[in-house]
Amino acid sequence: MEIIGMGFVAFFMLLGSFLGRILGQFLGTGGDVGGVGLAMLFMVLTVNYLENRGRMFKPRTENGIKFLSALYIPIIVAMAARLNVVGAINGGLVAILAGGIATIGAMFLVPLLSKLKK
Amino acid sequence: MLTAAFNSFAGADHLIISIALIALIMFITKKISIMLGEERIASALAIITGLVLAFIGGKVTGGSSGLADISIFSGAGIGLLGGSMLRDYTIISTAYGVKLKNLKKAGPVGVISLLVGVIFSFIVGSAVAMALGYTDPAEVTTIGAGAVTFIVGPVTGTALGVSSEIIAISVAAGLVKSIMTMVITPFIADLVGLDNPTSAMVYGGLIGTTSGVAGGLAATAPELVPYGAMTATFYTGLGTLIVPSVGFIIIRSILL
Numbered sequence: 484m485e486i487i488g489m490g491f492v493a494f495f496m497l498l499g500s501f502l503g504r505i506l507g508q509f510l511g512t513g514g515d516v517g518g519v520g521l522a523m524l525f526m527v528l529t530v531n532y533l534e535n536r537g538r539m540f541k542p543r544t545e546n547g548i549k550f551l552s553a554l555y556i557p558i559i560v561a562m563a564a565r566l567n568v569v570g571a572i573n574g575g576l577v578a579i580l581a582g583g584i585a586t587i588g589a590m591f592l593v594p595l596l597s598k599l600k601k
Numbered sequence: 602m603l604t605a606a607f608n609s610f611a612g613a614d615h616l617i618i619s620i621a622l623i624a625l626i627m628f629i630t631k632k633i634s635i636m637l638g639e640e641r642i643a644s645a646l647a648i649i650t651g652l653v654l655a656f657i658g659g660k661v662t663g664g665s666s667g668l669a670d671i672s673i674f675s676g677a678g679i680g681l682l683g684g685s686m687l688r689d690y691t692i693i694s695t696a697y698g699v700k701l702k703n704l705k706k707a708g709p710v711g712v713i714s715l716l717v718g719v720i721f722s723f724i725v726g727s728a729v730a731m732a733l734g735y736t737d738p739a740e741v742t743t744i745g746a747g748a749v750t751f752i753v754g755p756v757t758g759t760a761l762g763v764s765s766e767i768i769a770i771s772v773a774a775g776l777v778k779s780i781m782t783m784v785i786t787p788f789i790a791d792l793v794g795l796d797n798p799t800s801a802m803v804y805g806g807l808i809g810t811t812s813g814v815a816g817g818l819a820a821t822a823p824e825l826v827p828y829g830a831m832t833a834t835f836y837t838g839l840g841t842l843i844v845p846s847v848g849f850i851i852i853r854s855i856l857l
Contacts, residue, residue, distance in 0.1 A: 492690065492693055492694045492697075493690070495693060495696075496689060496690055496693050499693070503838075506838070507838070514838075514841075516835070516837075516838030516841075516842075517834050517835040517838050518689075518834070519689050519692055519693060519811070519830065519831075519834040520830075520831045520832070520833075520834035520835050522689075522693045522696075523692075523693055523695075523696035523699070523827060523830070523831050523834075524696075524704075524831065526693065526696045526697065527696050527699045527701055527704060528701070530696075530697060531700075531701040545697075548694050548697045549694075549697070551690065551691050551694035552691065552694045552695045552697065552698075554687075554691050555691040555692065555694070555695060555815075555819065555823070555826065556627075556644050556647070556819045556823065557623045557624070557627055557647075558682060558683065558687050558688055558691050559644075559648060559651075559688070559812075559815055559816045559819050560623055560626055560627065560644075560647045560648055560650070560651040560683075561619065561623050561651065561679050561682040561683030562651070562683035562684075562688055562812055562816070563648045563649075563651030563652045563655060563683070563783065563812075563816060564623075564651035564652070564654045564655045564658070564667055564668040564669070564674075564679050564683055565655060565658075565666050565667040565668055565669040565679050565680060565683045565684075566652065566655045566667050566776065566779070566780065566812070567655070567659060567665040567666065567667060567772075567776055568652055568655045568656040568659055568667060568776070568780065569655075569656055569659030569660055569665075569667075570659070570665055570769070570772065570773055570776060571773050571776035571777050571780055572656075573773065575770065575773070576733065577729060577730060577733045577735075577744060577770055577774070578744075578747070578770050578771075578773035578774040578776075578777055579773075579774075579777050580729045580733070581725065581726040581729040581730065581744055581745070581747060581748040581774040581777075582726075582747070582748055582773070582774040582775060582776070582777030582778040582781065583777055583778075583781055584725050584729060584748075585721070585722040585725040585726055585748040585749075585774075585778055586777075586778045586781045586782055586785070586808065586813075587781075587785070588721060588725055589718055589721060589722060589807040589808050589809075590785070590786075590789055590793055590804075590807070590808070591793060592714075592717065592718075592721065592807050593793040593794065593795060593800055593803050593804050593807060594793050594794045594800070596710060596713065596714045596717065596803045596806075596807065597710070597794060597799055597800040597803050599710050599713065
């Protein structure tokens with residue numbers, strides 16, 4: 484059933500969010516630190532573990548997960564539509580330069596660090 | 602009768618209206634991209650359309666949530682559909698296609714890129730603030746924190762007790778970063794070699810704004826989204842940890 488796939492993702496999101504909050508308390512920053520990353524990590528480990536033991540998901544369960552993945556880009560579009568774009572432009576020169584140079588600079592560091600991989 | 606029906610219809614917080622709107626945007630941008638012969642720019646066009654609508658929404662209402670401030674899209678409309686809950690839920694679902702061996706290969710360099718990314722953005726943001734005449738260490742640190750992400754900025758500013766105007770600038774710097782990342786990534790991807798899981802994890806770690814990275818990669822190579830998102834999600838946490846503490850101490854020792 485498709486809902487089982489959706490529930491599977493939901494379980495890891497809740498697990499990650501809980502662990503992220505523990506991490507946030509532990510570090511003293513509060514909030515959810517890396518919950519999404521932890522959720523993804525545990526999900527990858529679980530799926531790979533199950534597949535190595537020859538236990539594949541049923542096609543309909545898999546459909547539930549794939550449906551969510553397919554909604555990912557439209558949701559990003561909705562997210563873009565609720566950003567404070569006016570605020571970003573009104574932040575003035577210091578905001579545009581600080582944010583802009585940090586972004587472009589970081590992008591050009593990508594090839595440098597990618598070469599470090601060994 | 603008709604106007605009364607319409608008014609009561611538009612007065613409801615319709616998730617369905619927002620789904621239909623997003624579907625329409627996706628449909629039109631897909632058609633345009635096919636007409637232009639560049640099908641892979643469809644997502645980038647859709648995201649830019651979203652940003653333009655957010656700008657219009659912000660101008661019309663004077664609010665801070667873009668289109669979500671317009672009543673028929675507010676609450677359970679664009680606010681819910683584009684909120685962090687569904688964003689995180691769908692991002693996590695993309696981990697389903699991730700191969701463990703790719704993660705293992707890029708793990709250490711991913712951690713390094715996180716540290717480099719936070720420190721680099723903080724240095725750039727602080728340097729810009731100083732170059733434009735800010736001399737108060739707490740203010741410089743807050744603007745530098747904004748260049749990390751729009752969450753690290755206000756967290757730092759609140760901790761250091763700066764004015765709300767400086768906090769607004771730091772949020773704006775983070776928003777500029779997030780928006781620029783979404784818009785520029787598809788055009789710069791070939792140049793920086795953003796075409797494999799390792800470079801996507803490095804990219805997520807260096808840029809760090811979850812929305813920017815997610816949007817940028819979605820518009821570039823959707824299969825790389827989970828790798829970039831996985832490192833990016835730790836970036837803000839790391840930033841809120843080191844910027845108000847170590848970052849502030851360093852800026853203070855430079856300025857005093």
